[in-house]
Amino acid sequence: MAADVVTAFEPRKMPIQTRATVTVGAICEATIQVLLSHGADRLTTTRVADRAGVSVGTLYQYYPNKRSLLFAVFEDHMEKASQAVEVACADACHKPMSEMIRRVVEAFVDVKMQRADISIALYKVAPDVGGPALVKRTGQRLRKAIEAMLLTAPDLKLSPDRFAIDMMLSAMSGAMRSALEAGASPAMFRKVREHLVLLCQSYMAAATASDN
Amino acid sequence: MAADVVTAFEPRKMPIQTRATVTVGAICEATIQVLLSHGADRLTTTRVADRAGVSVGTLYQYYPNKRSLLFAVFEDHMEKASQAVEVACADACHKPMSEMIRRVVEAFVDVKMQRADISIALYKVAPDVGGPALVKRTGQRLRKAIEAMLLTAPDLKLSPDRFAIDMMLSAMSGAMRSALEAGASPAMFRKVREHLVLLCQSYMAAATASDN
DNA sequence: TCCAAACCTGAAGAATCCTTCATCCAATAT
DNA sequence: ATATTGGATGAAGGATTCTTCAGGTTTGGA
Incomplete structure (x- = not known):
């Protein structure tokens, strides 16, 4: 089931020449723009292609359908956000716990804010693109990183509660979401x-x- | 602008006979069901009508368009949730602060959980229906209720920070959302x-x- | 009983959108 | 220079969906 979804979302072809790389980049960027200016329900593949300065056919050369395009943009954003937090976790090892928390939170807020437009745009399509599932996976990934970091805290006696970390993460994303x-x-x-x-x-x- | 939106979303006609009241109720309930079983992008007015056991025409007798239907269901849910929290706020006046918080949080969690299906369904359409705007308004409303309550806390010297309350509310909804x-x-x-x-x-x- | 208002029906018009594919242009290797 | 592979085009088919409206049914009061 999950495999089907992933398969259906998989890009159709990878760009090889630089020209194509530029095209794909433009398409992704155009997706964000259309999402912001027209909303999720009026995002059409033709509109995205127009905005990117290419024809619809080109779009379908790289993405098998509309959802896969949205999914790709969504996944890319989550990947970057995850990496930023993971880096912060690695850097904060062996620091006092409050310092750890501070760094992780700041990393999260900063990466979301840096491209606030993307974050906002993606809130609009997440539900239609298996968002919850991807968010869940990313959450687990981040929790592991934070868990590992907390284990190196010198001022922490009890093993950190998994559930508490999940709680913290969801509170963080909630707060950021409403601010954005x-x-x-x-x-x-x-x-x-x-x-x-x-x-x-x-x-x-x-x-x-x-x-x- | 906001007026236009409200106007465009306003129901077309109110049910008068009990028969019609039942119909409208069935339509709203069917909207939730279709949302849950088919997702936001495959919710069609015809499908909702079928599920409700009426014809499409009946649906359009009460709602001028698809969005107004979604908006009505959304608004109704927010209204109920708001009321639940406001009641909790009123009941918790003059209690110690930690007790106040406990009651408000529990009221919020409970009302969301009570009809978890609706909450989940509405997450899927909120973006397409002016969700953020309505959420913002509701947030302000709840903040006022909480602010008023906190002013009666015997163990609270400093006036509570507005911003902190917003923060708390968004963290709450974030946590609930991911749990749901x-x-x-x-x-x-x-x-x-x-x-x-x-x-x-x-x-x-x-x-x-x-x-x- | 009878009528007017309320209510319901659902086929069909009108519009929009996704996706394909036959065809042409560009780049690169031989 | 030429063949081959990568890349781009965009009109059109096929499918879906929103919304209307002319006409039928039910309700409740006079």
């Missing part, structure tokens, strides 16, 4: 970042203290 | 509820202590 969809200003984002750090720090402290 | 979309079991929901209380309590304590 509200069209928050850069100043506002700094405040969100600050408070999100506080939120995660105080929760993780409480969760590791009174364990069950 | 993951198809969490009742046991899992109890745990989520427990931890979400802890998360909000520890955050609010921290936010009201070190203020800026």
Whole structure:
């Protein structure tokens, strides 16, 4: 079942010449733009192709159908966000726990903010593209990275609760989502970042203290 | 602009006879079902009507277009959720702050869980129906209720930060969303509820202590 | 009983959209 | 120079969907 989905979403062909690489890049970028300007339900393959400056046929040379295009853009974004967090996790090993949390949260907020347009655009299609499934997978991946990092914390006696990490991650994405969809200003984002750090720090402290 | 949207979404006619009331109820319920079984992009007015046991024409007698139907269902759900939280806020006045938070969080989790199917279904259409705007409005409404409640807390010296409340609310909805979309079991929901209380309590304590 | 208002029906018009494929252009290797 | 592979085109087929409306059925009061 999952295999079918993946197969159906798999790109049809990889670009070889540089010309084609540019084309594929333009198509992905155009997808974001159309999503932002027209919304998910009025995103058509023709519109995306027009916006990218190519013809529809070209689009279908790389993606077997509309959903696979959306999925590819979505997956790419999640991949980049995951990597940013994983790097932060690796860098924060052996630091005090509150410092770890701070770095992870800041990395997450920053990578989401850096291309806020993509984040916002993708919120609009996630449901139609197996978003929840991909989000779940990414969540597990991030949880492992955070778990590994926390095990190296010098000031942490109890083993960290898996569930608490999931909780923290979902709270993080919830907070970022509403900030992004509200069209928050850069100043506002700094405040969100600050408070999100506080939120995660105080929760993780409480969760590791009174364990069950 | 906002007026246009509201106008375009406004129901076309209110049911008068009980027969019609039943019909409208069936249509709304069918909308949820179709959303769950077919997804947002394959929800058609005909399918909804079939599922409701009426003809398409009947549907268009009450809703001027597809979006207005989706919007109505969405709005109704938000209204109920808001009321549940507001009641909890009213009941928790003059209690200690941690008790206030506990009640609000539990009310929120419970009302979302009670009809988890609706919550999940609506996540799929929110983007196409002015979801963010409605969510924003509801958020402000809830923030006011919580703010008013917190002002009556005997153990709270500093005036509560508006921003912190927004933060708490978005974290709450994020956590609930991922639990719902993951198809969490009742046991899992109890745990989520427990931890979400802890998360909000520890955050609010921290936010009201070190203020800026 | 009888009528007007409320309600329901569902075929069909009109519009939109996804996807294909026959055909042509460009790049690269031989 | 030529063959081969990669890349691009866009009109058109096929399918789906939204929405209407002319005409039928049910309800409730006079």
